Amino acid sequence: MSNRLEKAIEKLYVAFHNNTLHPECCKSCAVGNILDNKDSWKHLSDDHGSLQLNYLGKVHQGLGRRFNGYTPQELLQVEASFLAACDYELPFRHNHKKPKNPTDKDLLFKGLCAVISFLCKLDHVPNVMDYTKLFEVENDKPKFALALA
Template identity: 50%
Template sequence: MAFKRRTEKAINRLYTAFHKGELHPNCHCKCAVGNILNQADFWAAFSDSVGEKNLSYVGRVNQLLGRRFEGFTPQELLDIEAVFLKRLRFEATGKFSYNQDDLFYGLEAVIKYLCKLDHEPNLLCIEELLDYQPKKTSLLV
């Protein structure tokens, strides 16, 4: 299955970061968007706080200028990070608490969002990939 280049590249980078142990939501370079942007942290200036979906002044300027980073607009990048962080626990210390399962489910949500964003079938949903809805429950459960 061929996906849009930006979706494929983003999923590959996230997959690699997850398996190398380089996915850390408390670091702008190593969170979901940081890894999509090849471990860059400039995108953090696009919002006033972590996980916020509202663009800051810098984010609005880049958005209005039509800038794209690895194919994504500043707003799309903030939305991707918000989807990822939503699956993690925010502690009173101001940091995200997580384990490997939390990261997995966060990435699952991001992949689903990326597919939706680019009007692609959900990579993780076999029914969408095969364009088939079973009529009855499988006996192989």
């Protein structure tokens, strides 16, 4: 697992369990947490949840800039996957469809699963949230052992 992926998952895990994950706050959303609760990333696009880089975002992307290991385009994709999985209409605007309770744990968990799946794809590693292998059987016995530490 890459360093950027490990750190991102750790930050999202802490935010989820500390109740400091909020889809509508640029400092507390998925990307905000990955970027150490800073909101400067919001200036990379004109709309929260958009996949379109604005002029500033394109400049940073063109210069090869990375923020905690992620390019501006990757950050927009992370946020869009989080918001979409949390049932937001994208791009996020106050008059667009959104969940009644944006901090519902089940909703946030769906969002985190989508983000972590996307982050794993970016790094070309198996999805660490995929638990389906635990239930594969061969000859009526588990195909894989559960590693309990």
